[in-house]
Amino acid sequence: MMKNKINIIALIINLWAITTDVHAGFQDKTRALGLELANGAAAWADYNNDGWTDLYAAGTLWENMQGKRFKKITGNGEGIFGDFNNDGFLDLFTWNPIRLIQNNQGKTFEAVPLPELPKTTIRGACWFDMDNDGFLDLYLGGYETWPNESFPDMILKNQQGKQFAIHWKQTEKIHRARGVTACDFDRDGDTDIYVSNYRLQENLLWQNDGQGTFTNVAKSFGVDGDYNDNVWTYGHTIGSAWGDLNDDGFIDLFVGNFSHPPAYQDRPKFYMNLGPKEKFHFKDKSKAASLAWQESYASPALGDYDNDGDLDLFLTTVYAVGSGSIRNYPVLYRNDDNWHFSDVTEEQGLAKLPPTYQAAWADFDNDGDLDLVTAGKLFVNQDNKNNNNWLKVQLIGDGKLINTAAIGAQVRVRIKDRILTRQIEAGAGEGNQNDLILHFGLADSNVPVSLDITWPNRKTVNKTDCKVKQLVIVPYK
Numbered sequence: 099m100m101k102n103k104i105n106i107i108a109l110i111i112n113l114w115a116i117t118t119d120v121h122a123g124f125q126d127k128t129r130a131l132g133l134e135l136a137n138g139a140a141a142w143a144d145y146n147n148d149g150w151t152d153l154y155a156a157g158t159l160w161e162n163m164q165g166k167r168f169k170k171i172t173g174n175g176e177g178i179f180g181d182f183n184n185d186g187f188l189d190l191f192t193w194n195p196i197r198l199i200q201n202n203q204g205k206t207f208e209a210v211p212l213p214e215l216p217k218t219t220i221r222g223a224c225w226f227d228m229d230n231d232g233f234l235d236l237y238l239g240g241y242e243t244w245p246n247e248s249f250p251d252m253i254l255k256n257q258q259g260k261q262f263a264i265h266w267k268q269t270e271k272i273h274r275a276r277g278v279t280a281c282d283f284d285r286d287g288d289t290d291i292y293v294s295n296y297r298l299q300e301n302l303l304w305q306n307d308g309q310g311t312f313t314n315v316a317k318s319f320g321v322d323g324d325y326n327d328n329v330w331t332y333g334h335t336i337g338s339a340w341g342d343l344n345d346d347g348f349i350d351l352f353v354g355n356f357s358h359p360p361a362y363q364d365r366p367k368f369y370m371n372l373g374p375k376e377k378f379h380f381k382d383k384s385k386a387a388s389l390a391w392q393e394s395y396a397s398p399a400l401g402d403y404d405n406d407g408d409l410d411l412f413l414t415t416v417y418a419v420g421s422g423s424i425r426n427y428p429v430l431y432r433n434d435d436n437w438h439f440s441d442v443t444e445e446q447g448l449a450k451l452p453p454t455y456q457a458a459w460a461d462f463d464n465d466g467d468l469d470l471v472t473a474g475k476l477f478v479n480q481d482n483k484n485n486n487n488w489l490k491v492q493l494i495g496d497g498k499l500i501n502t503a504a505i506g507a508q509v510r511v512r513i514k515d516r517i518l519t520r521q522i523e524a525g526a527g528e529g530n531q532n533d534l535i536l537h538f539g540l541a542d543s544n545v546p547v548s549l550d551i552t553w554p555n556r557k558t559v560n561k562t563d564c565k566v567k568q569l570v571i572v573p574y575k
Contacts, residue, residue, distance in 0.1 A: 123445060123446035123447035123448070123479075123480060124446055124447045124448055124469075124470060124477035124478065124479055124480065125447060125477065125478050125480055126447075126475050126476070126477055126478075127476055127477070127478040128474075128475045128476045131166075131167050131168050131476060132167040132168050132169070133153075133160060133168050133476055134170075135155050135156065135158075135471070135474045135475065135476065136155065136156035136157070136158065136474055137156060137452070137454050137455075137456055137473060137474040138155065138156025138157060138176050138455070138456060139155075139156065139176040139177075139455060139456060139528065139529035139530050140153065140154065140155040140156070140456045140457070140458040140471045140472075140530050140531070141153075141154045141155075141177065141178050141179055141458065141530065141531035142154075142458055142459075142460035142462070142471075142531060142532060142533040142534075143179035143188050143531070143533070143534060144162075144188070144534075144535075145159065145161075145179070145187070145188050145201055145204055146161065146187075146204030146205075147186070147187065147204055148162075148204075149464075150162040150163070150164055150165060150462070150464065151460045151461070151462050151533050151535065152168075153168065153460075153462065153471060153476070154177065154179070154190070155456065155471060155474075156176065156456070156474075157173050157174055157175045157176050157177075157192070157194075158170065158172070158173040159171040159172050159173065159174075162462055165462060165463035165464055165465075172207060174190065174192050174197060174199055174207075175192035175193065175194045175195050175197065176192060176193060176194055176529055177190045177191050177192030177193060177197075177199075177223075177529075178190070178191055178223060178224065178225060178524050178525050178529070178531045179225075179503075179524060179531060179534070180225030180234045180236075180501070180503060180505060180524045181201075181234065181497075181501060181502045181503050182198065182200075182210075182225075182233070182234050182256055182259060182262075183200065183259035183260075184232065184233065184259055184495075184497035184498075184501060184502050185203075185259075185497075185502075186497070186502050187201040187202070187203055187204055188201055188503060188534075189201045189210075190207070191223060191225070191236060193220035193221070193222075193223060193238070193529070194220070196212065196215065196218075196220065197209050197212070198210045198211075198212050198262070210261075211261065212254070212262055213254070213261075213262055213263055213264055215252070215264070216249075216250070216252075216267070217249065218238070218240050218241075218249040218250070218252075219240070219241040219242060219243060219249055220238055220239060220240065220241060221239060221241045221275070221276045221277070221528055221529055222239045222275065222276055222277040222278045222294070222337070222525065222527075222528050222529040223236060223237060223238045223239060223278055223525060223529070224236075224237050224278045224279055224280045224291070224523070224524055224525025224526075225280075225505055225524035225525065226280040226289040226291070226505065226506055226524070227289060227501055227505070227506055227554055228253065228255075228265075228288070228289060228306060228310050229288075229308065229309060229310045230287070230288060230308065230499075230554060230555045231256075231258075232495070232496075232497065232498050232499050232500060232501060233256035233257075233258060233259055233501065234256055234501045234503075234505060234524075235253060235254060235255050235256050235262075235265070236253065236254040236256075236262065237251070237252075237253050237278050237280070237291050237293075237525075238251060238252045238253075238254065238278075239251055239275030239276065239277070239278040239293055239294075240252065240268065240272070240273075240274075240275055241274055241275055241276065241296075242274045242296075242297070248272040248273065248274050249272070249274075250267050250268035250269065250272050251267075251268040251273070251275055251278075251293060252264060252266065252267050252268070253265045253266040253310075253312075255310070265310060266310075266312070273293070273295040273299045273300075273302065274295055274296045274297045274299060275293050275294065275295055275296075276294050276295065276296050276335065276336045276337060276528050277293075277294035277335070277336060277337035277338055277397065277525075277526075277527055277528040277529065278291065278292075278293055278294070278525055279291075279292050279294075279337075279338055279339060279340055279523065279525050279526045279527070280292075280340075280506070280523060280524075280525065281340040281349055281521060281523065282506065282508065282521075282552075282554075283340065283348075283349050283351070283371060283378060284305070284377075284378040285348075285374075285378070285552070286308070286556075287308065287554075287555065287556030288306040288307070288308035289306055289506045289554065290303065290304060290305050290306050290312075291303075291304040291306070291312065292304075292316075292321070292338055292340070292351065294335035294336060294337055294338045294353065294354075294528070295332075295335055296334050296335065296336065296356075297334065298331045298332050298333065298334060298363070299332055300316060300317070300322040300323055300325070300332045301316055301321065301322055301323050301332070301335050301338070301353065302314050302316050302322075303315050303316035303319055303321050303322070318379075319378070319379045319380055320369065320379055320380045320381070320382065321351060321353070321367075321369050321380050323335070323353070323355070323364045323367070324364045326362040331362055331363055331364070332364050333353075333355035333356070333357050333363055333364025333365070334355060334356040334357060334363075334364075335353055335354065335355050335356070335364070336354060336355075336356055336395075336396040336397060336416070336455070336527075336528050337354050337396060337397035337398055337455075337526070337527035337528035337529075337530075338351060338352060338353045338354060338398065338526075338527070339351075339352050339354075339398045339399060339400045339526045339527060340400075340521065340523065340526070341400035341409045341519075341520075342371075342409065342517075342518070342519035342520075343368065343370070343400075343408070343409055343433065343437070344370060344408075344435075344436070344437060345407065345408055345435075345516040345517055345518055345519070346373070346517060347373075347510055347517035347519055348371035348372070348373045348378070348519070349371055349508075349519060349521065350368070350369055350370050350371045350380075351367075351369040351371070351380065352366070352367070352368055352369070352398050352400065352411060353366060353367040353369065354366050354395045354396060354397060354398040354413055354527070355367065355395060356393070356394055356395055356396060356416070357391075357393065357395075358393060358421060359393070359421050359422070365384065365389075365391060366384065366389055366395055366413070367382060367384050368382070368383045368384045368386075368387045368389075368437065369381070369382060369383070370382075370383045370437070383437040386436070386437040386438060387431075387437050387438065387439050388438060388439060388440075389411075389413075389431060389439060390429075390441065392415055392420070392424075392426045392427075392429070393415075393417060393420035393421055393424065393426055394415045394416045394417035394420055394426045394453070395413055395414070395415055396413075396414045396415060396416045396454075396455055396527075396528060397413070397414045397454075397455045397456070397457050397527035397528040397529075397530060398411060398412065398413045398414075398457065398526075398527050399411075399412045399413075399457040399458055399459055399470075399472075399526065399527055399530065399532065400412075400459075400526075401459035401468045401470075401532065401537065402468065402537065402538070402539035403430070403432075403446070403459075403467070403468050403470070403479060404432065404484060404486065404539065405466070405467055405484070405486035405487065405488050405539030405540065405541070406433075406484075406486055406539055406541045407513060407516060407518055407538075407539050407540060407541045408433040408435060408518075408539075409433055410430065410431060410432050410433045410439075411430070411431040411433070411439060412428070412429070412430050412431075412448075412457050412459075412470060412472065413428065413429055413431070413457075414428045414453075414454045414455060414456070414457050414472065414473075414527075415427060415428050415429075415453060415454075416453045416454065416455060417453060418452065418453050426453070427443070427449070427450050427451055428443070428448070428451045428454060428457075428472060428473065429441055429443045429448075430442055430443045430446055430448050431443075447477070448470075448472075448477065451472065451473040451475075452473050452474075453473075454472055454473040454474070455527075455528050455529070455530075456471060456472050456473060456474065456530065457470070457471075457472045457527055457530055458470075458471050458472075458526075458527075458530045458531060458532050458533075459532045459533065459537075460532060460533035460535075461490065461533065461535070461537060462476075463478065464569075465481070466481075466488040466490070466567060467479040467481050467488065468537055485542070486539055486540065486541050486542060487539075487540040487541070487542070487543060487544055487566040487567055488537065488538060488539050488540055488566065488567060489511070489537075489538045489540060489547065489564060489566055489567070489568065489570065490535050490536065490537055490538070490568070490569040490570070491509050491520070491535070491536040491538070491549060491569075491570050491572065492534075492535045492536070492569060492570070492571045492572070493507050493509070493522060493536075493551065493553075493572050493573075493574070494571065494572070494573045494574065495553075495574050496573070496574045496575075499555055499574065500553055500554060500555065500574045501554070503522065503524070503534050504522050504534075504553065504554070504574070505522050505523065505524045505534070505554070506521070506522065506523075506554035507521065507522050507551065507552060507553050507554055508520070508521045508522075508551075508552045509521075509536055509549055509550065509551050509552075510549070510550040510552075511538050511540075511547050511548070511549060511550075512547070512548065512550075513540060513541065513543050513547065514543075518538050518539075518540075520536040520537070520538060521536075522534055522536065535569070540566055543566070544566055545566075546562075546563045546564055546565050546566070547564050547566070548560055548561065548562045548563070548564065549561040549562075549564055549570065549572070551572060553574060559572070559575075
């Protein structure tokens with residue numbers, strides 16, 4: 099009898115161990131990796147071109163030492179990476195203070211003069227090539243000095259990698275921007291801009307004509323937010339993110355609205371891109387997505403953490419305790435297809451994180467799954483032991499027609515009846531940046547795949563026979 103009891107206990111322990119292993123989730127490896135992270139905006143980028151993605155968090159640059167540890171390099175201010183002079187090394191734009199910092203061959207950094215800017219406060223910006231001249235421009239979101247001052251958004255035009263000039267400054271109805279993110283959502287060969295605005299103001303979708311002229315089409319395309327005529331309100335949007343959430347080849351939009359309890363304030367939005375048949379307008383799929391309300395939602399980051407092929411959602415919160423003494427915590431929602439998402443925060447080891455605006459994905463240890471930096475911690479993905487396959491893609495521009503980091507390019511992979519779509523972006527959420535190397539989870543597919551690449555100038559290339567579980571590097575030709 100005693101022997102049977104021992105065997106049953108052993109069986110229970112083994113089953114528990116297997117279950118724990120399957121759902122290993124994320125583990126906090128911050129200290130083990132030598133990191134001392136502050137809780138500010140984060141950007142992933144390989145600044146020294148050694149093949150290991152480095153981390154710039156809360157204004158401090160940490161060099162990735164082959165995925166085993168990080169080495170502190172320097173500090174400047176929160177910012178995002180882009181190669182403004184096309185020398186093959188990623189430079190840095192920061193907004194606190196406002197500076198352009200040139201990367202000299204991955205060894206030293208020096209400030210480069212910017213044009214004299216009007217008084218401003220910035221919480222988010224993005225790199226993009228607005229006119230396809232091969233050089234990255236900058237969109238700066240103007241915020242506020244509470245309570246009375248609002249500052250205009252601006253576009254800085256890159257002058258052939260030598261300097262910048264103010265191309266455009268917002269003059270009509272100045273908003274209070276938080277996050278800025280770019281995408282050629284209508285697939286017409288030029289990059290458009292989505293601006294997340296705070297203080298119950300409508301969000302902006304700037305449609306690009308390819309010549310550097312932008313028209314706000316947010317309302318007509320259905321992504322300005324919900325407006326209540328009786329109360330005059332939209333939402334308090336802090337950050338948004340582009341990503342193909344239903345694997346149909348068209349890039350959708352998630353808007354992470356902070357909202358107080360009154361129902362008329364805009365909740366977070368899942369907007370489905372309806373594609374060319376509906377002229378790339380959007381449909382609100384928020385009800386189907388089943389995202390539970392929290393008051394202080396802030397900065398979203400989309401990434402396929404479980405390598406099943408679809409983009410999952412991590413969304414931060416910035417109140418520890420909200421209205422009615424309700425606790426607020428960042429959440430991880432797994433994409434279950436058909437616009438339904440499940441809360442897996444606790445299951446994946448990310449429960450009860452503190453308030454943060456920090457959220458960005460990258461495979462820093464090159465093991466094929468995405469890791470997450472948030473709340474001043476680096477969470478290492480334990481791969482979930484699901485045996486799903488993956489592919490990573492690095493595009494390299496020629497520095498003449500295409501910026502060297504290929505920011506603005508899109509890549510599509512077909513798996514059965516799904517089209518997995520990823521884009522290279524330099525700015526998402528509020529002031530964060532995911533890795534510039536694209537990551538595709540391939541689920542259980544183990545056959546070679548083809549890449550359909552759309553470069554920022556609309557040139558398309560097909561690269562066939564790409565074997566799984568590898569990094570594919572594609573230069574522009």
